[in-house]
Amino acid sequence: xxxxKTVLTLFLTFLKIGAFTFGGGYAMxxxxxEEFVGRRKWLTHEEFxxxxxxxxxxxxxxxxxxxTFIGYRQAGFFGSLCSTLGVxxxxxxxxxxxxxxxxxxxxxxxxQYAFEGIRACVVYLIFSAGLRxxxxxxxxxxxxxxxxxxxxxxxxxxxxxxxxxxxxxILACGCVGLFVYALASLKKPVLADNTGESExxxxxxxxxxxxxxxxxxx
Amino acid sequence: xxxLHLFLAFLKIGAVSFGGGYGMISLVRETVVSNGWLTDTQMMxxxxxxxxxxxxxxxxxxTFVGFSQxxxxxxILATLGVIMPAFLIMLLIASVMKTFMKRKGVNAFLxxxxxxxxxxxxxxxxxMGLSTLFGVGGELYVNxxxxxxxxxxxxxxxxxxxxxxxxxxxxxLIALSAVIALCVNLIIHG
Numbered sequence: 001x002x003x004x005k006t007v008l009t010l011f012l013t014f015l016k017i018g019a020f021t022f023g024g025g026y027a028m029x030x031x032x033x034e035e036f037v038g039r040r041k042w043l044t045h046e047e048f049x050x051x052x053x054x055x056x057x058x059x060x061x062x063x064x065x066x067x068t069f070i071g072y073r074q075a076g077f078f079g080s081l082c083s084t085l086g087v088x089x090x091x092x093x094x095x096x097x098x099x100x101x102x103x104x105x106x107x108x109x110x111x112q113y114a115f116e117g118i119r120a121c122v123v124y125l126i127f128s129a130g131l132r133x134x135x136x137x138x139x140x141x142x143x144x145x146x147x148x149x150x151x152x153x154x155x156x157x158x159x160x161x162x163x164x165x166x167x168x169x170i171l172a173c174g175c176v177g178l179f180v181y182a183l184a185s186l187k188k189p190v191l192a193d194n195t196g197e198s199e200x201x202x203x204x205x206x207x208x209x210x211x212x213x214x215x216x217x218x
Numbered sequence: 219x220x221x222l223h224l225f226l227a228f229l230k231i232g233a234v235s236f237g238g239g240y241g242m243i244s245l246v247r248e249t250v251v252s253n254g255w256l257t258d259t260q261m262m263x264x265x266x267x268x269x270x271x272x273x274x275x276x277x278x279x280x281t282f283v284g285f286s287q288x289x290x291x292x293x294i295l296a297t298l299g300v301i302m303p304a305f306l307i308m309l310l311i312a313s314v315m316k317t318f319m320k321r322k323g324v325n326a327f328l329x330x331x332x333x334x335x336x337x338x339x340x341x342x343x344x345x346m347g348l349s350t351l352f353g354v355g356g357e358l359y360v361n362x363x364x365x366x367x368x369x370x371x372x373x374x375x376x377x378x379x380x381x382x383x384x385x386x387x388x389x390x391l392i393a394l395s396a397v398i399a400l401c402v403n404l405i406i407h408g
Contacts, residue, residue: 018273028274054311057328060232060304061242061274068308080312084305088297091273095281096293098267102282106263110400113407117399118266118392119259119350120364124371125269125388127343129240133336143333150337151344154244158345159354163252166245166338167234170331177330178323 006075007082014067014086021063028063032070042074063087142180146173220288221295227253228280228299235276236328241335242276244342246283255287258349269388276300363402367395 013035021028029052036042043051055065064084071083105111137143150169157164227249235242243265250256256264268278277297284296348354351361351368371391378386 021272054308057236058304058307058311059235060301060307061276063274063277064301064304065308068305069312072309072312077309080305080309084301087274088277088301091271091277092281092293092297094271094273095268095278096285096290098271099282099285099293102264102267110404113403114396114400115263115266116363116403117367117395117397119262120361120367120399121371121392121395122262122265122269123343123347123350123364124368125391126240126243126265126346127340128372128375130336130340130343133240133339137333137336138329142329146330146333147337150334151341154338154341155344158341159348161355164248166248167230169338170234170236170334173330173334174327175330177326177328180330181322181326 003075003078007078010071010074010079011082011086014071014083015089018063018087019090028066032066036070043070142176146176221292223253224284224288224292225295225299228284228296229302231280232276232300233303236331236335240275240339242279244338246276246279247342250283255283258346262346262350266392270392363399367398370398371395 017028017031017035021031033048037045037048051066051069052062054069055062058065064087067083067087068080071080073079075082106115134147137147150173153169154164231242231245231249235245247258247261250261251258264279264282265275268275268282271278277300280296280300281293285293288295345354347368349356351364353359353361371394374394375386375391378384
């Protein structure tokens with residue numbers, strides 16, 4: 001396939017995916033797999049899982065992450081650009097059209113009645129998405145510690161009406177992660193017999209560059 | 219200048235939101251409420267709309283907020299802002315730093331970020347629940363209809379998962395709660 005044709009195929013495929021996936025990034029995974037692993041065989045199953053893992057651990061919507069990555073692999077920069085635009089364009093058009101009528105639509109009495117129920121449902125949807133992600137977290141004391149502190153701070157700040165910055169909070173959590181890691185790698189050679197701590201669990205696979213990363217984490 | 223403001227606000231959201239669309243909700247809520255762009259209620263109504271329309275939630279929210287503040291140009295700029303960090307980061311990873319994600323430091327940072335993000339998502343749900351179900355932040359009340367709907371929706375999705383072995387579509391749950399609320403309100407208010 002010529003490069004121009006590959007770019008066009010990428011654009012159209014991602015346009016289709018953008019137009020037909022309801023329910024955000026996770027719903028998109030199934031479609032992406034069917035399209036690129038199953039039908040086109042552009043990716044192996046392992047490569048696909050790697051893309052999801054990378055997309056999950058980098059900021060931004062999963063759909064954008066995977067479109068950029070797959071596009072780049074198949075056709076370089078233009079491939080990634082067209083894939084990303086493809087996946088975004090349907091949303092932008094649909095939401096713009098909805099926005100035009102949204103305020104008027106919300107003024108109907110029946111719509112207001114229905115939305116009273118929908119708001120409760122949204123609370124449930126967000127909570128259960130969080131719960132699913134919670135179950136997927138690594139079961140380590142530090143995980144529960146960070147989770148507990150952040151949740152307690154967020155909720156009490158909300159109740160007392162104090163402003164809360166999620167950005168600073170996310171960066172702080174990252175720094176705690178680095179700090180714990182640095183601590184674990186520094187402790188390792190000195191206190192080899194220290195048991196019962198969370199860092200012991202990570203020990204077997206963290207033996208590669210303990211010194212250097214420990215220094216970088218301070 | 220609203221256009222620049224929208225672009226930068228969503229650029230920031232795109233750069234620090236880990237964990238997909240839901241991870242973004244607390245950030246978007248914070249941004250739009252503190253700027254006075256949307257109220258908390260409008261925000262929740264729109265989350266339901268973006269759940270029921272195709273495409274990534276983050277892009278839907280950026281387009282909606284951008285359009286409400288700056289028309290079509292606002293929508294385009296907010297959307298570009300929210301996707302740009304992901305695009306550039308993935309481009310970098312795909313082209314030069316394939317082993318980047320395997321670095322211990324990066325991994326350690328993310329190990330800290332993940333539980334924080336999950337906590338933000340669940341706390342967002344809790345605080346949204348407190349405000350719509352109990353009126354926390356204003357006049358206190360108990361929204362019995364809302365509580366009943368959450369109970370129904372939770373039961374239905376647990377049963378669905380048990381018997382059909384897969385996750386129920388959020389659109390179905392939204393439709394179900396809309397129908398219940400509409401019927402109950404019509405019976406009460408006519």
